[in-house]
Amino acid sequence: MIESYGVSDPGCVRPNNEDCYLLAPTMGLYVVADGMGGAQAGEHASHMAVDAVKEIVGAAASRGPSVLQTAFAEANTRVSMAAEHNPEFDGMGTTLVAVLDNDSELFVASVGDSRVYSFADGALHAITEDQSWVNEVGRRLGLDESVLKTHPMRHVLTMAIGVSDQLRVQTYRVEPKPGMHMLLCSDGLHGVVPEDTVAGILGDGGTLEEKGAKLIAAAKDNGGPDNITAVLLKVV
Numbered sequence: 001m002i003e004s005y006g007v008s009d010p011g012c013v014r015p016n017n018e019d020c021y022l023l024a025p026t027m028g029l030y031v032v033a034d035g036m037g038g039a040q041a042g043e044h045a046s047h048m049a050v051d052a053v054k055e056i057v058g059a060a061a062s063r064g065p066s067v068l069q070t071a072f073a074e075a076n077t078r079v080s081m082a083a084e085h086n087p088e089f090d091g092m093g094t095t096l097v098a099v100l101d102n103d104s105e106l107f108v109a110s111v112g113d114s115r116v117y118s119f120a121d122g123a124l125h126a127i128t129e130d131q132s133w134v135n136e137v138g139r140r141l142g143l144d145e146s147v148l149k150t151h152p153m154r155h156v157l158t159m160a161i162g163v164s165d166q167l168r169v170q171t172y173r174v175e176p177k178p179g180m181h182m183l184l185c186s187d188g189l190h191g192v193v194p195e196d197t198v199a200g201i202l203g204d205g206g207t208l209e210e211k212g213a214k215l216i217a218a219a220k221d222n223g224g225p226d227n228i229t230a231v232l233l234k235v236v
Helices: 041-059 066-085 134-140 197-203 208-221
Strands: 002-009 020-024 030-034 095-103 106-111 115-120 123-126 171-173 181-185 228-235
Touching: 002 020, 002 208, 020 041, 020 106, 020 228, 030 041, 030 181, 041 066, 041 095, 066 095, 066 106, 095 115, 095 181, 095 197, 115 197, 123 197, 181 197, 197 208, 208 228
Parallel strands: none
Antiparallel strands: 002 228, 020 030, 030 095, 095 106, 106 171, 115 123, 115 181, 181 228
16 A cells, blocks of 8 residues: 655746646556746646556556556657647657556656655665766766766756657666655756755655655755655555
8 A cells, every 4th residue: 555645846946837746546656747848838748748647557458567668658659749730849848757556566667857766764765767968978977976966968868758759768666665655756856955855854754745845845945946846655
């Protein structure tokens, strides 16, 4: 059994919120998307992607890990087609992460740089790997982390929903354990709040709602330069 809570905030700088999240506990499905694109395009892309995942998973005959890959592919097609047929949406895209509860396992899928973490026994662990220039190019070149934090390519993604027909979906499996927390979040949280602060908040007592509020507050205390979204899960 999984308890869940989600919260999203525009942050301190952005005029609108292009993040989108989904809690669908009856389906065992939890999703976060961080849209990009001018005007309202990013917001449209993130909502379209989340809706596509919900629809495909909801209609699936089986709940194996491949269902998330199918759902992500459909999201990619829908966002790409919308951008192609509407000049206002040209260049839009979105990150996408999802967790699907299959009782004995949690299936995780990821595109872009939104993240999924696990927290158990006092330790925070990043399940997903960023599909970003920093992670896939900068670190492989041996650039120092202090340099990467201010590098002009630090916000560039190497993969996103809606930008390429050659979609690379990363998938993972997690064994649920009683008391374990999972955190799905946009880079408005993980790119702003240090991981030790996140771990401290998740390790504190209190409800998921209280922890979510603390995560949002921590991001805003650090300037809140981007939209902030957190979906919290707890295995009970």
